[in-house]
Amino acid sequence: MAGNWKMHKTVGEAVALAAALRERLDGAEGADVVLCPPFTALAAAGQALAGSRLALGAQDVHWEPQGAFTGAISAPMLLDLGCRYVIIGHSERRQYFGETDTTVARKVQAALGAGLAPIVCVGESWEQRQAGQTESLVRGQVAAALDGLDADQVAGLAIAYEPIWAIGTGRSATGKDAGEVAALIRETAGLMTAPTAAARLRVLYGGSVTPDNIAEFMEEPEIDGALVGGASLKADSFAAIVQAALAVKA
Ligand code: 13P
Numbered sequence: 001m002a003g004n005w006k007m008h009k010t011v012g013e014a015v016a017l018a019a020a021l022r023e024r025l026d027g028a029e030g031a032d033v034v035l036c037p038p039f040t041a042l043a044a045a046g047q048a049l050a051g052s053r054l055a056l057g058a059q060d061v062h063w064e065p066q067g068a069f070t071g072a073i074s075a076p077m078l079l080d081l082g083c084r085y086v087i088i089g090h091s092e093r094r095q096y097f098g099e100t101d102t103t104v105a106r107k108v109q110a111a112l113g114a115g116l117a118p119i120v121c122v123g124e125s126w127e128q129r130q131a132g133q134t135e136s137l138v139r140g141q142v143a144a145a146l147d148g149l150d151a152d153q154v155a156g157l158a159i160a161y162e163p164i165w166a167i168g169t170g171r172s173a174t175g176k177d178a179g180e181v182a183a184l185i186r187e188t189a190g191l192m193t194a195p196t197a198a199a200r201l202r203v204l205y206g207g208s209v210t211p212d213n214i215a216e217f218m219e220e221p222e223i224d225g226a227l228v229g230g231a232s233l234k235a236d237s238f239a240a241i242v243q244a245a246l247a248v249k250a
Helices: 011-025 039-049 075-080 091-096 101-114 126-130 134-146 151-155 175-192 195-200 214-218 235-249
Strands: 002-004 034-036 055-058 083-088 117-122 158-161 202-206 225-228
Touching: 002 083, 011 034, 011 039, 011 235, 034 083, 039 055, 075 083, 075 101, 083 101, 101 117, 101 134, 117 134, 126 134, 134 158, 134 175, 151 195, 158 175, 175 195, 175 202, 175 214, 214 225, 214 235, 225 235
Parallel strands: 002 034, 002 225, 034 055, 055 083, 083 117, 117 158, 158 202, 202 225
Antiparallel strands: none
């Protein structure tokens, strides 16, 4: 269960939210809870989470470990701050920052090489869904991201299905539709490596997840968790989402 805070929260706000979530969720056994603050708040949020069950994640990473890449952040730097996870290939990065399947694959390999667990985002636009392209597009995104990875590496990944039209719109996918895409993500991963690795791969749903609709997604057998944007910015709503998810999967 991951919260993507996107470009929200100053350092002080991030520490307050991390501390509030620690209080509510440190006892939430059975769920891996990941908070992904902006880069500027990673160090302080990490300190607020130190010694807890809640993990820290970043929202992006560069594929090189160091070098002349002004403004970029590398996997060893994230590891140094205590990050265990990193979101890669979010549709907002693909749409606004020129992220491609090629850069996503490079970032996935760099993250895994450094010991970070990638949360890879895939998903179609509304036009692509209307044109019946969801399956081919998602299969292609997954195949590109997993290219060259071995079974153990795939087993350590999370892939988030985030239909672009559902992000920040209040119009989520249905559990059934999300479950179907989750199944084809797992199938694609299995064809590329081994079914045993694909079974361990974690598939998340993201896009207008709330405390009210999370159960619908978690009831889908192929969906293991959620990547939450807006509703992860408040302690009460994110904690309620995690608790509701646990109640379904328990
Ligand atoms: P919302 O939950 O705000 O729709 O955002 C989803 C998302 O993009 C998470 O990465």
